[in-house]
Amino acid sequence: MKSENPLIALKEKGQLIIPEKEAKEILEYAGIPTTRCYAVTSREQAINAAREMSYPVALKISSPHILHKSDLGGVCLNLNSDEDLAGSFERLLNITRAYKQQVDIVIQKMAPPGVELILGVFNDVHFGPVIMLGLGGIFTEVFKDLTYRLIPVEEGDARKMIASLKCHPLLEGFRGLDPVNQEAIQEAVLSVSFLALENPEIKELDINPLAVYKSGVLALDARMVLF
Amino acid sequence: MKREEGSDHGAVEAIRSIFYPQTVAVIGVSDSFQRVGYNLFESLLFGGFKGNIYPVHPRLKTVLGRKVYNSLSEIPEKVDLAIIGLNEKATISALKECGKNGVRGAVCVAGGYREIGEEGEGLEKLLQEAASCYGVSFIGPNTLGFINNEIDLNTTFYPLNLPKGSASFISQSGGLGLTFLHQAADAGLGINKWIGAGNRSNFTFTNYLSFLGEDEGTSAIGLFLEGTEDASSMVHRASRINKPVVVYKIGRSDKVSSSTLTHTGTMSGSYQVYRDIFSQFGLYTVDTIMELIASLKAFTVSALPGGAKIGIMTHTAGPSIVAADMLYSRGYSIPELTEDTLKGLYKIAGENPPIVFQNPLDVAGMGFEAGTFKDYLELFAGDPGVDLVLAIYCQHKNWRFPSPEIIQVKEKVKKPIIACYPSPGTLLEKERPLLECHGIPLFGTPEEAAWAASALVEHAARLGGRSLT
Numbered sequence: 001m002k003s004e005n006p007l008i009a010l011k012e013k014g015q016l017i018i019p020e021k022e023a024k025e026i027l028e029y030a031g032i033p034t035t036r037c038y039a040v041t042s043r044e045q046a047i048n049a050a051r052e053m054s055y056p057v058a059l060k061i062s063s064p065h066i067l068h069k070s071d072l073g074g075v076c077l078n079l080n081s082d083e084d085l086a087g088s089f090e091r092l093l094n095i096t097r098a099y100k101q102q103v104d105i106v107i108q109k110m111a112p113p114g115v116e117l118i119l120g121v122f123n124d125v126h127f128g129p130v131i132m133l134g135l136g137g138i139f140t141e142v143f144k145d146l147t148y149r150l151i152p153v154e155e156g157d158a159r160k161m162i163a164s165l166k167c168h169p170l171l172e173g174f175r176g177l178d179p180v181n182q183e184a185i186q187e188a189v190l191s192v193s194f195l196a197l198e199n200p201e202i203k204e205l206d207i208n209p210l211a212v213y214k215s216g217v218l219a220l221d222a223r224m225v226l227f
Numbered sequence: 228m229k230r231e232e233g234s235d236h237g238a239v240e241a242i243r244s245i246f247y248p249q250t251v252a253v254i255g256v257s258d259s260f261q262r263v264g265y266n267l268f269e270s271l272l273f274g275g276f277k278g279n280i281y282p283v284h285p286r287l288k289t290v291l292g293r294k295v296y297n298s299l300s301e302i303p304e305k306v307d308l309a310i311i312g313l314n315e316k317a318t319i320s321a322l323k324e325c326g327k328n329g330v331r332g333a334v335c336v337a338g339g340y341r342e343i344g345e346e347g348e349g350l351e352k353l354l355q356e357a358a359s360c361y362g363v364s365f366i367g368p369n370t371l372g373f374i375n376n377e378i379d380l381n382t383t384f385y386p387l388n389l390p391k392g393s394a395s396f397i398s399q400s401g402g403l404g405l406t407f408l409h410q411a412a413d414a415g416l417g418i419n420k421w422i423g424a425g426n427r428s429n430f431t432f433t434n435y436l437s438f439l440g441e442d443e444g445t446s447a448i449g450l451f452l453e454g455t456e457d458a459s460s461m462v463h464r465a466s467r468i469n470k471p472v473v474v475y476k477i478g479r480s481d482k483v484s485s486s487t488l489t490h491t492g493t494m495s496g497s498y499q500v501y502r503d504i505f506s507q508f509g510l511y512t513v514d515t516i517m518e519l520i521a522s523l524k525a526f527t528v529s530a531l532p533g534g535a536k537i538g539i540m541t542h543t544a545g546p547s548i549v550a551a552d553m554l555y556s557r558g559y560s561i562p563e564l565t566e567d568t569l570k571g572l573y574k575i576a577g578e579n580p581p582i583v584f585q586n587p588l589d590v591a592g593m594g595f596e597a598g599t600f601k602d603y604l605e606l607f608a609g610d611p612g613v614d615l616v617l618a619i620y621c622q623h624k625n626w627r628f629p630s631p632e633i634i635q636v637k638e639k640v641k642k643p644i645i646a647c648y649p650s651p652g653t654l655l656e657k658e659r660p661l662l663e664c665h666g667i668p669l670f671g672t673p674e675e676a677a678w679a680a681s682a683l684v685e686h687a688a689r690l691g692g693r694s695l696t
Contacts, residue, residue: 125496126458127504148503150459157507 005029007199011226017064018224021106027207027219030195032188034219037062037106043089047082049107056080056110059088061095063103067223078110111220115170115180116209119188121151121196123203129196133189135167136209143167152197158189171212184216203227238434239441241364245332246375246420246438248307249278251382252299252330254321255312256282258290263336264312265290266384267372271310274374274381274388281306299328308332310372310382315339315347318368319354326361333358334382335367341426342369355428370425371401374408376418377444383423392417393446394523395439397432399424399453403516407451410516413652415659415669416524419444431457433464440468447526449519450474450510454496462508471526471686472510475519476501509689511682518678521670525679528668529643531687536562537680538613539587540604542594546619546649546673547587553677559684561586568610575602586613595623601632608640615643615683617676622650628658634665643667643683647676 006025010018018026024034037060040046050057061074069075074095076088089105096103118136123129127150134146145166149157162168162185173179188210196202204225211218251271257264268290271280280293281302287295296302299309309330311321315337325333340351351368358365366373372382376389383401389408394416398404401423411418420442422435432455439445447470455461465472479498505512513519537559541547551561564572564586572584582590588607594600600620608616618633628648637644646662646669648655655671662669670676 124458124500126454126456127462127500128459130500130504146499148500149507150462150504153507 005199007201011201015064016226017067018226019062019064019066019104020060020069020222021062021104023205023222023224024219026195026224027222031191032207032219033216034222035108035111037108039104040089040107041105043086046085046089046105046107050079050082050085053107053109057085058108058110059085059092060106060108061092061103062106063096063099063101065099065101066103067225111211111218112213114211114213114218115167115177116211116220117185118146118206118208119192119210120207121192121202121205129200129202131189131193131196133161133185134165140208151193153189153193155186155190158186158193161189162186178214180212180214181216185210185212188217201226235431235434235437238364238430239438241332242366242430242434242438243442245308245334245364245366246373246380247378248332248380250281250302250304250306250308251276251278251380252281252283252296252302252306252309253312254283254299254309254324255317256284256287256290256295257312258287262312263384266386267310267312267336267382268293270381270383270386273386275379276381277379278307279304299324299330302328306330308334308382310334310336312336312384315350315368319350319357322354322357322363322365323361326357326363331363333363333365334370334372335365335425335428336370336372336384337367338369340368340428351426351428358429365429366422367425368428371404371423373423374418374421376420390415390417391419393419393444393527394449395420395422395442395445395447396449396451396523397422397424397435397439398451399432399455400451401425403451406516407449407519411520411523414520414524415656415663416520417527419446427455431455431461433457433460436461436464436468436472440464440470446470447523448472449523451519452476452501454478454501458501458504462504462510465510466508469690471522471682471689473519473522473526473682474505474510474512475514475516476505476512511685513678513682517675521675521678522682524668524670525645525682526686528663529645529666529679529683531683531690532615532643533687534614535684535688536560536612536614537617537684538562538564538607538610538615539617539619540590540594540607541587541619542590542592542600543619543621544587544589546621546647547589547617550617550619550647550673550677550680551587553674554680557681559681562612564588564607564610565612568606571606572603575599575606594620595626597627597629597632600629601636604629604633605636605639608636608642608644613642615645615680616640617645617647617673617680619647619649619673619676622648622654628654630658630662633667634662637665637667645670645676645679645683647671647673649673 021037059076079085092105116137120132129151147161147164171180207219207222209220253268255264256268268282282295309325318337340347374381439448539547590603659669
């Protein structure tokens, strides 16, 4: 963990959109575990990194100019071999070439499957900074199982947020699934609340998915927008 | 100039002065009953305001048999409140006149300001400037005004006579505010103060909440809300008011802001954001105007329960099932009866009674007669696992309502009881005064009774279980 909030340097650069790699560095600083991203500039570098972190890995594009990278086909998950990785690297490289601006390719360890939540912050037109928790992943928009609180939230609020979700039975251990660590979710909610409170320049923050396990939570993807 | 959270003591004092005037002037009175100015004046007379009332018009001599003053300066005494029934431009000059003549409070009825767009926004700024420059505080513009039923003061142009009580209401909409008043009158809900907030050019919702929070005549506050920029300071303020604040918020179907970039951002200003944050800060959200009224009725009539466990007794199953269904679906507990209660019930019912002793308790034919209804109710309500009781009795031509008996049971067990008499409204009106002056709210439908129970249980939980007096 770095001692200085990486947000400060980004803000000084005047960057308003914070892509996944930097967003995760900020989350780590705030105390939320993530699958860290590493920029790779060549196929060889990617393969070396993958061998070091061990397969399976994920390869993604990352740029302040691209907010919804999966819409562009810029996300390759579950890569299990050097061969898969090399192919995906070529494909992403082609995407980056279409951009005049700097677009990075980043590699990260593939996380084990867990229940996927969404945790975020936005500036409500009427309330100001609001924190949101809900069912994440690809189902967020379908089920809209979401709950909101005004920032800052206290421990009791965080607990009630988790308990109020329709997907709460999934967290309790549903049909033989392991119950997940709800205290870790609670801590993540409090950490995000604190991060947003301390950094009012955060306009929007999205952790989606936030994978939750028996052992804890892990931010698999994240992005931020500053004022 | 809006007054912000933290420093609204001055605003509360200004609102209080507006609500308790000795003398009221109606600026822009008319002699035609089809005009707003005429009705502003008639509302004051019809409502029975005891202070001095001065109609003002530059040319008229008399209206409704009263002398009309040609200007504010002609009025022989100090005017505390001016109700301005002029158009949006004339209102600004009238407000300045108020200031020059020492009038410190006003109601600006006219629309045509911020709500119509850019031009109106400019006018509203001029209105605000005139007010602050001349030291006048005002409610509105674009409002029906306010009612202080405690002193029979109705500043709206809708002449009304309302039942008195301790429920107060803040409405972002005039028409919905009137709907509330009429339904409240039908339900026998006594009104203390009513505020049509209008454009909130001078006072915010937070200010109005602070005022009602401190107001001695108000024991419960209702709020109809479309949406407001001071939402954050409003909920913080509401959380520091010990009185229940019941909110009816619309906008479930609103198209939400699309100017956000992330998933999370698209929910900005939405109904659910409001609803969740209200619950975070202890405001009680309701879904319909009828639920709003049932909740306020419960708060203004009944004491709070010591816990959240609800008992339902009836002599006809259906209504109790409806009430139980709603309460269960909201997550409330309708507990099993204790052994002692069951034994007691068997004792009075005799061998093989045609009743299943459980909660909800349906005593069927044993409940028709008020005396036996009471015997069962007393045992049932006395169960130590029950904190709050719904007593349901269906109207019949030849069996009377068990009102005195329900009161006796309530005094004995010292727990709140909500009465539900499915019956014509005219009969409810007859039974209501006796029951309600003994702290027992009366409703005609099981839904209303269940809403009332939810409201009491929620607020008791919010206050951390206040003991019953």
